[in-house]
Amino acid sequence: MDYLILLSSIAFGAVTVFAFKLHEPRHVKLFNSFTGAFLLSLTLLHLLPELYHDHGHQHSGEDMERQALMLGVLMLAGFFVQLALDFISMGIEHGHSHPLHGHAPYGVVAGLCIHAFVEALALGNAETSYDPRSRHLLLLSIVVHNYPVSIALVGMLLHWGMSKRRALAVLALFAAMAPIGMFLSGHFVWLAEHSRELMAIVIGIFMHIATTILFESGEAHRIHAGKLIAIIVGTALGVGAVLLH
Structure with a gap:
C-alpha cells in the first residue's frame, strides 16, 4: 500500500500537467x-523533536x-547534500524551472532521482522504524513534496521539446526512485538499524x-x-496533520 501511495502523487502530477495544463512556473x-x-511544519513540530525523543535514555553521559552531536552533524550533512543536488537538478525541488538552452536534461533528472531515493531511505518499514508515527508523517511529506x-519535471521536459511518451517514461523513472529507496531500507539490515540516522539526513534535506x-x-x-x-x-494543514495523526 505504501508503494502505491508514493506513486499516487507522481500520477496526480502527470494528470495536473496533461489534463489541467497547470505546469506554468507561477502554478x-x-x-x-x-x-x-507543510514540510517545515511537520519537521519542526514532529520529525525533529521525535528524532531526539527517548534517544537519551538509550545512552548516558558523554555517549549521549x-x-x-552525530544526529546534528547528519542533519547538516543532509542540508548540504541537498545544496549540492541543487546544482545538478537546477532547483526543481523547490520550484525553479530554468530554460535548458538546448542541453539535454539528464543532469536535472539524475539530481531529482538521487533526491527522491535518499529521502525514501528513511522510510524503511513500520517494524524496523525507530518511530512508526514519524515514518507515517515522513511518507505523507514525501507524497506532498x-x-x-x-509537475515541474514534466513541464520542463515538454518545454525542452520532449514528446509526451518520453516525458512520461522519464517521470516513471523518477517515480520508481522512492519505492526503491523504501524497499532497500526495509530489507537491508544495516539501513533498517539506522533509521534514526537516515531520518536526520532527510530532516536536513x-x-x-x-x-x-x-x-x-x-x-x-x-x-x-x-x-x-x-x-x-500549508502551515495549517501541516499542524493539523501532526495533531490528528
Whole structure:
C-alpha cells in the first residue's frame, strides 16, 4: 500500500500537467509554497523533536552527547547534500524551472532521482522504524513534496521539446526512485538499524527545501498574496496533520 501511495502523487502530477495544463512556473511556485510550509511544519513540530525523543535514555553521559552531536552533524550533512543536488537538478525541488538552452536534461533528472531515493531511505518499514508515527508523517511529506516536483519535471521536459511518451517514461523513472529507496531500507539490515540516522539526513534535506522556498522573495522583495495564502494553508494543514495523526 505504501508503494502505491508514493506513486499516487507522481500520477496526480502527470494528470495536473496533461489534463489541467497547470505546469506554468507561477502554478508550480504556488504548489511549492504550500509544500515548503507543510514540510517545515511537520519537521519542526514532529520529525525533529521525535528524532531526539527517548534517544537519551538509550545512552548516558558523554555517549549521549556524542550521539546527539552525530544526529546534528547528519542533519547538516543532509542540508548540504541537498545544496549540492541543487546544482545538478537546477532547483526543481523547490520550484525553479530554468530554460535548458538546448542541453539535454539528464543532469536535472539524475539530481531529482538521487533526491527522491535518499529521502525514501528513511522510510524503511513500520517494524524496523525507530518511530512508526514519524515514518507515517515522513511518507505523507514525501507524497506532498513529490507532487509539485513531478509537475515541474514534466513541464520542463515538454518545454525542452520532449514528446509526451518520453516525458512520461522519464517521470516513471523518477517515480520508481522512492519505492526503491523504501524497499532497500526495509530489507537491508544495516539501513533498517539506522533509521534514526537516515531520518536526520532527510530532516536536513527538508530544512533546506522549506527554507529556500519560504525565504525566496519575489519582485521588490515582497511575497505576493497568492504565495502568502499557500504558505498559510500549508502551515495549517501541516499542524493539523501532526495533531490528528
